[in-house]
Amino acid sequence: MAPAPPAASAQEQARLVEESKRLAAYQAVKDHLHPDYTRIGIGSGSTVVYVVEAIAALGAAATSGMLFYPTGAQSEELIEVAGLRLQTINKLPAGAQLDVAFDGADEVDEALNLIKGGGACLWQEKIVATSAKKFVCVADFRKLSKRLGTSWTKGIPIEVLPMAANRVLAELRSMGAPDARIRPGLPGKAGAIVTDNGMWIIDAPFPPLRLPTDEDGQAGGEAGIWTVDALADRLIKLPGVAEIGLFHGQNGLQTQNGGAQKPVAAYFGMADGSVEVKTAPS
Numbered sequence: 001m002a003p004a005p006p007a008a009s010a011q012e013q014a015r016l017v018e019e020s021k022r023l024a025a026y027q028a029v030k031d032h033l034h035p036d037y038t039r040i041g042i043g044s045g046s047t048v049v050y051v052v053e054a055i056a057a058l059g060a061a062a063t064s065g066m067l068f069y070p071t072g073a074q075s076e077e078l079i080e081v082a083g084l085r086l087q088t089i090n091k092l093p094a095g096a097q098l099d100v101a102f103d104g105a106d107e108v109d110e111a112l113n114l115i116k117g118g119g120a121c122l123w124q125e126k127i128v129a130t131s132a133k134k135f136v137c138v139a140d141f142r143k144l145s146k147r148l149g150t151s152w153t154k155g156i157p158i159e160v161l162p163m164a165a166n167r168v169l170a171e172l173r174s175m176g177a178p179d180a181r182i183r184p185g186l187p188g189k190a191g192a193i194v195t196d197n198g199m200w201i202i203d204a205p206f207p208p209l210r211l212p213t214d215e216d217g218q219a220g221g222e223a224g225i226w227t228v229d230a231l232a233d234r235l236i237k238l239p240g241v242a243e244i245g246l247f248h249g250q251n252g253l254q255t256q257n258g259g260a261q262k263p264v265a266a267y268f269g270m271a272d273g274s275v276e277v278k279t280a281p282s
C-alpha cells in the first residue's frame, strides 16, 4: 500500500483556504454580475473581500453605473476603499430590489440553508440578502456540510437585545443548547461583543440540524433534534431576539419584498483549485 501523503502544513492549509475563497468569489462575480446591473449587495467577512476585489478589477467604466449596498461597517469600508459607489439599503425605493447580493457563510447544508453571523453582521446581512432578486453565496471548501452544525460547532449566532440576553439564554438552554453563551468581545473589547446595531450576539450550539427530507426528521422534541425550519421558526419568535443566523426556507420561499433567505447558488472554492457550484434544488 502506498504511504499516505504528508498532511499539509498549517501554513499551506491557510494558503489553500485563502486561494479557494478567491477562486469562488471571482467565479461568482463572473457568473452573476451582469454589466447592466445597477444595485449590488455586498456582504461581510473575509471571502467577500475577494468579491469586492473581483468587482473593482472590472474597472471604473464597468462599475460607475452601479451602487453598492453594504451589510455593516466592514463591508461599507470595503466598498469605499475599492472606489465603488456606496449606498444604504434604506435608500432602496419602495418596491425596488437589488439585482444581486453576494455574501459568505459559516456553513452551508445540501439544501443551501446557511449559518451566518460568525462576523456578527447577520441582521443587516439578512436584510440585504432578502432585498435582492438573487442572493449568491461564496465560501471555501470547509463550509460545505450535509447538516448545519456539523463543521460550524460554535453555535448558531443570534442577535439579541442586551437587556433580554439572559432570558434568551435560558430559553435556548431549555431548547437543547445547554452551552449557549454570550459572545465575548475579547481580545478587542472587554464584556460582550456589540454589533453594528448596538445588540449582543449569543452563540447557541445545537446538535446538527435535520432536513425535512431526512427519514427521521422531526420538529424538535426531547432529544433536542431540530429541523432547520422548525428551529428557525421558534428562535425568531423568542422575545428579545432581533435576528437569527439561520438563513433558511423552503425552496423559492419569498419574503414580502420578493427576496429569499437562501441563496440561488453557493460557490465553493475547492482545495484542488476548482470551484464547485451548488444550486438550490427545485
Ligand SMILES: O=C(CO)[C@H](O)[C@H](O)COP(=O)(O)O
Binding pocket: 043, 044, 045, 046, 047, 048, 103, 104, 105, 106, 115, 116, 117, 118, 119, 120, 121, 122, 125
Ligand atoms: O456571516 C458572516 C458575518 O456575519 C460571514 O459571511 C461569515 O462569517 C463568513 O465569513 P468568512 O468569509 O470570513 O468565512
